[in-house]
Amino acid sequence: MTEQVADAYQFPWYLYFTILSIFLGACWGSFLNVCIYRIPRGIPTHKPARSYCPHCEKQIPGTLNIPLVSYIMLGGKCKFCKGNISVRYFLVESLTAILFLLVWMKFSPDGSPRSFGLHPVTDVYVIPVYWLALFGLILGTFVDLEHYIIPDRVTIGGIIAGVVLSLLTPSLHDASTMLEGLKCSLIGGSLGFFLLWGVSIFGKMAFKKDAMGFGDVKLLGAIGAFLGWKAVLFNILASSLIGTVVGVAMILLGKKEMGSRIPFGPFIAAAALLWILWGPTWWEAYMNLMLPPLP
Incomplete structure (x- = not known):
């Protein structure tokens, strides 16, 4: 086990990477929502760069596009037109954050058993x-x-x-x-x-x-x-x-x-x-x- 890996496995470094995995999962979940909506409709995932409301098509500013948090704060509605935003957006972000966390929890440098019976990854x-x-x-x-x-x-x-x-x-x-x-x-x-x-x-x-x-x-x-x-x-x-x-x-x-x-x-x-x-x-x-x- 390398010194870097050993350090990452120790608290508080392990806690830091645990929090990071949840954050990354939520962020990638937000991008997943863009892909899920745009790809089957033939819309480029990079243009327009910002997300927009599917009802009024107004671009969503970054302050209102925080993964998980924005959906809860806005009550699942567009700030501008008050149109309902599908619960799928919150579900995908939550699911991705949880799964990214579970995958990170598989990391076990010495191959020891992991929580929830997860198969260890060395x-x-x-x-x-x-x-x-x-x-x-x-x-x-x-x-x-x-x-x-x-x-x-x-x-x-x-x-x-x-x-x-x-x-x-x-x-x-x-x-x-x-x-x-x-x-x-x-x-x-x-x-x-x-x-x-x-x-x-x-x-x-x-x-x-x-x-x-x-x-x-x-x-x-x-x-x-x-x-x-x-x-x-x-x-x-x-x-x-x-x-x-x-x-x-x-x-x-x-x-x-x-x-x-x-x-x-x-x-x-x-x-x-x-x-x-x-x-x-x-x-x-x-x-x-x-x-x-x-x-």
């Missing part, structure tokens, strides 16, 4: 990589929920970013060399893409209609590139289970009818999130149960 450089992956997962989820599409910036961009960052940060795959990290990423990305593509083709043949969108296929490819082949297998099982539970619940509650269209991307993203936080620990426990070590 390399601090993996943390920002996970943050970037979360950014893409949240963006893809909320766009898919509203527009039934997953932007190529998330999927294709995620595949490219996953491969490059695996090369630069091989510990993302518990690899010791850059070449090994690259190999793990390529295997994971290929497995995720072609496995779900095969499921999609089979579903179309069986049900005579598209079982899922091609964006879902590319999204699992991106997840495999970031997290590896084990995460892909976990994701196939977990996303199907989550999707089944949610789908049945929505039908029973009268929110959807049998055969209604439900975006699958959010379930893939939720399964990827579970893997980032707890997946490797669950995988090890399952393998030990199925294949107990020899005495």
Whole structure:
């Protein structure tokens, strides 16, 4: 353990980085709201530079665009036209702040157990990589929920970013060399893409209609590139289970009818999130149960 990492793990430095992770999460959540609104509408994320009210289109000054705080102070309404601002803005900022915090809490230089059973991460450089992956997962989820599409910036961009960052940060795959990290990423990305593509083709043949969108296929490819082949297998099982539970619940509650269209991307993203936080620990426990070590 380097001296810098050891210092960062000690109080008050650990507390400082904990607060910083929440702050960064809220700020990136604010930018996520910009992306969620603009990207599917073909509006550049950088122009206009400032956020604006979707009702009166007046630009929002910086003093009224403080993540989390401004929404509460303004009561979820535009200061100028008093139009309602979707609660999604507050939800995304809160969610991103919480998830950034949980990912930071995984950091454990000596590999000791973490709070809430989080799988420990010994390399601090993996943390920002996970943050970037979360950014893409949240963006893809909320766009898919509203527009039934997953932007190529998330999927294709995620595949490219996953491969490059695996090369630069091989510990993302518990690899010791850059070449090994690259190999793990390529295997994971290929497995995720072609496995779900095969499921999609089979579903179309069986049900005579598209079982899922091609964006879902590319999204699992991106997840495999970031997290590896084990995460892909976990994701196939977990996303199907989550999707089944949610789908049945929505039908029973009268929110959807049998055969209604439900975006699958959010379930893939939720399964990827579970893997980032707890997946490797669950995988090890399952393998030990199925294949107990020899005495």
